[in-house]
Amino acid sequence: MKQAPLARIDLPVDRIPDRWYNVLPDLPRAPDELLDPKSGKPLSQDYLERLLPRALAAQERSLERWISVPDEVAAGYRMWRPTPVYRAHALERELDTPAEIYFKYEGESPSGSHKLNSALAQAYYAKQEGVRRLVTDTGAGQWGTALALAGALMGIEVTVYMVRASYHHKPGRRHLMETFGATVLPSPGEFTNVGRFFLNEDPDHPGSEATAVSEALEVVYSDPESRFAMGAFANHVLLHQTLIGLEAREQLELVDREPDYLVASLGCGSNMGGLALPWVSDKLNGRDLTILAAEPEACPTLTGGEYRWDFADASGTGPLARTYTLGHDFVPPPIHAGGLRYHGAAPLAGLLRAEGLLDAIAYPQNEVFKAGSLFARLTGFLPAPETAHAIRAVIDVAQECKEQGRKATILFCYSGHGLLDLGAYGKFNAGELQDVETMAESLKAASSETGVPA
Numbered sequence: 001m002k003q004a005p006l007a008r009i010d011l012p013v014d015r016i017p018d019r020w021y022n023v024l025p026d027l028p029r030a031p032d033e034l035l036d037p038k039s040g041k042p043l044s045q046d047y048l049e050r051l052l053p054r055a056l057a058a059q060e061r062s063l064e065r066w067i068s069v070p071d072e073v074a075a076g077y078r079m080w081r082p083t084p085v086y087r088a089h090a091l092e093r094e095l096d097t098p099a100e101i102y103f104k105y106e107g108e109s110p111s112g113s114h115k116l117n118s119a120l121a122q123a124y125y126a127k128q129e130g131v132r133r134l135v136t137d138t139g140a141g142q143w144g145t146a147l148a149l150a151g152a153l154m155g156i157e158v159t160v161y162m163v164r165a166s167y168h169h170k171p172g173r174r175h176l177m178e179t180f181g182a183t184v185l186p187s188p189g190e191f192t193n194v195g196r197f198f199l200n201e202d203p204d205h206p207g208s209e210a211t212a213v214s215e216a217l218e219v220v221y222s223d224p225e226s227r228f229a230m231g232a233f234a235n236h237v238l239l240h241q242t243l244i245g246l247e248a249r250e251q252l253e254l255v256d257r258e259p260d261y262l263v264a265s266l267g268c269g270s271n272m273g274g275l276a277l278p279w280v281s282d283k284l285n286g287r288d289l290t291i292l293a294a295e296p297e298a299c300p301t302l303t304g305g306e307y308r309w310d311f312a313d314a315s316g317t318g319p320l321a322r323t324y325t326l327g328h329d330f331v332p333p334p335i336h337a338g339g340l341r342y343h344g345a346a347p348l349a350g351l352l353r354a355e356g357l358l359d360a361i362a363y364p365q366n367e368v369f370k371a372g373s374l375f376a377r378l379t380g381f382l383p384a385p386e387t388a389h390a391i392r393a394v395i396d397v398a399q400e401c402k403e404q405g406r407k408a409t410i411l412f413c414y415s416g417h418g419l420l421d422l423g424a425y426g427k428f429n430a431g432e433l434q435d436v437e438t439m440a441e442s443l444k445a446a447s448s449e450t451g452v453p454a
């Protein structure tokens with residue numbers, strides 16, 4: 001080993017951004033407002049404030065370009081930020097590519113992923129406004145873990161509806177959430193009307209992010225002291241995640257580089273947005289920059305979905321959003337990248353795609369785990385299955401650079417570590433992972449219009 005497999009680029013702690021970057025004023029058009037399902041009109045501020053802490057409802061529509069990070073949230077960020085950027089020399093050598101490959105390592109957060117960046121802010125504002133409890137949905141448990149920890153740190157109760165398949169088959173993160181003090185319930189479950197409805201339809205319902213959202217919303221609407229916490233969908237979540245790109249930008253400047261490719265996995269779009277939004281206005285001003293989202297073939301929101309109005313939840317009671325969607329009644333097969341199993345992209349990610357600013361590619365899970373395992377052998381870092389989608393896409397980009405002899409700079413978001421996903425790696429190692437085809441039937445059924453103006 002002549003050269004270290006990884007080279008670390010650190011920022012001093014006083015360079016943690018003290019403001020989040022709000023892309024809304026810099027976009028070619030405003031994102032469509034969320035619609036009230038009953039009236040078909042934009043959600044009233046009252047409705048939003050019933051759903052979310054007031055400060056977050058305001059951030060959702062803010063047109064201020066920079067929003068200050070409150071001191072208490074900044075103190076939380078100092079537990080693990082700034083996160084390092086690494087140059088992956090070993091992967092460059094393995095691929096024999098002239099491209100340079102960098103990644104922003106969000107696996108360093110105490111909850112294991114980028115999700116704590118927003119969870120801390122959401123728990124802070126809720127506490128500040130006297131909310132007693134935050135209620136949320138989680139797929140594989142990454143978001144629930146982040147919110148459970150944020151709740152513990154900020155002193156607020158957390159209830160998590162966890163996708164039933166993960167609740168039973170991947171209890172690791174459930175135990176972690178419970179250790180952080182959260183109440184965790186399987187979705188669909190017996191404790192809400194909508195949960196009982198889904199179980200009645202199918203007693204073996206594996207659940208989805210969308211069923212969990214439906215249950216969490218029902219509980220919030222019935223309890224005036226509770227508010228909803230969103231892991232990804234909303235503008236304010238992508239806002240909080242911009243720390244990722246803001247820091248990474250400075251780190252690349254330290255080594256005199258600018259990215260030609262920004263790559264991230266996409267479930268809803270919060271780590272993609274967090275990485276890429278701080279560069280969107282450069283791209284709009286003519287910089288040659290590719291932003292690439294990697295998603296599972298089994299839940300191909302951007303590559304197989306349509307840009308239209310759809311419900312954010314499975315029951316069709318929540319707000320309507322205009323974005324890329326597979327249909328709110330699409331139940332993705334239980335693949336191992338649980339964080340990528342949501343039917344719709346964040347409206348901001350959908351808008352970037354619709355405006356031609358965001359490229360997308362989908363991969364089957366065996367290819368993804370192969371890329372994740374290769375990365376682990378080369379660097380010692382075991383990526384979350386979600387993150388491994390980004391790595392798989394980086395391999396494609398780096399190989400294309402090799403064919404074109406292009407010395408490009410690639411930056412990807414290492415959204416989380418995979419140390420609680422060892423069961424999935426075990427299955428892959430044993431050759432037992434199935435590649436699930438996109439369920440053509442579900443897609444067809446789900447693509448019927450919702451009857452709302454396009």
Ligand SMILES: *Cc1c(COP(=O)(O)O)cnc(C)c1O
Pocket residue numbers: 113114115142143231232265266267268269270271272339340384386387415416417
């Ligand atoms: C949740 C999650 C994702 C996907 O969610 P986005 O909103 O698209 O970022 C990706 N990676 C990890 C590690 C996650 O926990």
